Amino acid sequence: MPPKGFYNSSSRGQMKIETMSHREAFNAVNALRRRDPTRTQEIADLDVHLAGLKIEYEEKLRAEYRDADTIRQTEIMAELERLSAQG
Numbered sequence: 001m002p003p004k005g006f007y008n009s010s011s012r013g014q015m016k017i018e019t020m021s022h023r024e025a026f027n028a029v030n031a032l033r034r035r036d037p038t039r040t041q042e043i044a045d046l047d048v049h050l051a052g053l054k055i056e057y058e059e060k061l062r063a064e065y066r067d068a069d070t071i072r073q074t075e076i077m078a079e080l081e082r083l084s085a086q087g
Contacts, residue, residue, distance in 0.1 A: 007042050017042075017049045022057075025050050058083060 002008040007015045007028050017025065029046035032039050058080060065076045 001039070002042065004041060005045055007046060017045050020046075020049065022050065022053045025053070054083060 002014050005017055007017050007020070009015050009028065015024070015028075020028070025046050029043055029050065032043050032046070037043070061076050061080055065073055068076060
């Protein structure tokens, strides 16, 4: 079992969760849920990291919205609604 805050990847070894991209963390947490749901600490740490990445992305979109033209504002609102629907 890796230390708290780390994910033990079968192909890449121990990875610090806070440095993982959204894609890496998303794929890792889904693989763990399918293959080894007993690794609850890693799953919880990855979930927290993904929630933080989502918040950062939403904040970035909101900041971009203020300076965007009408077409881009519509695209941003659609993306924010999609994120909101995901929970």
